[in-house]
Amino acid sequence: MGSRSKVLVIDSSYETCARAVSRAFSAFPLAIKGKNVIVKVNALRACNPDCEAIVTHPALLKAVIDQLEAMAPNQIIVGDSVGTESYGNSQHIFDSTGLAAAAGPYYRNLSLNLETLTLEKPFKRKVAVLKDVLDAEVYISLPKMKTHGLTMLSGAVKNNFGLLPGAQKSWYHYHSEKPELFAEILIEMFRLRPPDLVIMDGILAMEGYGPCSPEVRQVNRVLAATDAVALDAVLARMVGFRIDEVPYLRIARELGLGRTDPDDIEIEGDGSPIAGFNRPVATPESTYCYLSGVGGGKTSRAFYADRVCYRPVITAENCPPGCTACSDACPSGALKPGRPPALSSAECMLCSACMEACTHDAIRLLPDKTLRDQIK
16 A cells, blocks of 8 residues: 555634644645535534534534635535434534535535435445535545444544435444444445545544544544544544454454554554543444434434335425425425426335425425335
C-alpha cells in the first residue's frame, strides 16, 4: 500500500473547531477549485447536539463549509440519509438538529436522488444508494465519534452505511443475524465510494452502547485523515479496543483497504487511550439482540422486522390531483401514478424516497401486516 497513513488528532472545542478544520485541509490538501463537492454528515435522528452525541455538530459542519467556500468549488452539497427512527423525515432531522441552518443553501435531501445497483456481499441484493455521493468529484465525510453496541465503533467507515437510505439499513440488520456478517455490508458500502477526506467530530463523543447512547464524554478532539480505516484504527485504540475486537476493521485489514497496524500509522497529536472510556463489553447475542441505547436499551431482530415490512401507506384525501412526486422519486417503479398511487409491494426497495418526496403529508411508512405475519 505504500507509505504510512497519517491521522491528525487535534485538540478543539466547538468554538475553536474552525482552526482544527483549517489544519485538516492544510495537512491533507484537496483539489477543490471548480469541483463538485459533497459533504456527508452523520444525521441519525433528532437531538440537541450541544448535549447529545448523536449527530455531527453543526459548528463543525459550518467550519467545513466556510473552508470550502474559500476554495472556489463548482458546487457544494450537504446531506445524509437518516437513521432507523427517522426514515422518510430527513428535512425534519436536519432542521431540528441545526444541521440545515449550518448547511444553508447547500443542504440537499440526498434520498431523492438514488441509483440502483447490485451488491454481492453479504447477500446478492439490489439496492438503492445515494447517487450524489457516488457522483461527487470530492467526497468529505464528517462522522461522529461513537461507540456502538453491535459494531463496537461507529466512526469513519460506518458513516458510509448512510449511503443506503431508508429501511434498507434495517433489512441488512435483520438478515445479517450476527455482527461478523453485518460488518460485511459496512465494508461493501465503504468500498462503493471511500471518502477523500474524513474530519471526525470527537469534541462531544458518545460512549456506552450506541448509536443512541445517552452517555457522552467531553473528549475535545477533532480527528482527520484521508485513510478512513486508519482513522478508525486510531479511534479504536483511543477508546480501548484492539483491532480484532472490531469486526469491520478485521475485514478491512484482510482486504487491505487501509492501515490498521500502529507501525503503519503516523499519529500527529494525542491519540493515547482515554482513561475510563465506557466502551461496549457485552458480546451481541446469537439472536442478534444487543444493547444500543435505543428505546428500552436493547435492539433485536424483532425491532428490525417491523421496519423490513415497512411500506408506504397513502392518505388519498391528502394526495392532490396530478401530483406524481412520490412515484417520480421511487427508484424501483413500485409506485405507479394515480390518486392515490398504486403500490406493488414486492417491488418496494425500502428506500423511503416516496415519503421524503411527499410535501402534502400524504404518506406514512408502516409495517404491512401480511408481510409481518409471514416473517413471524
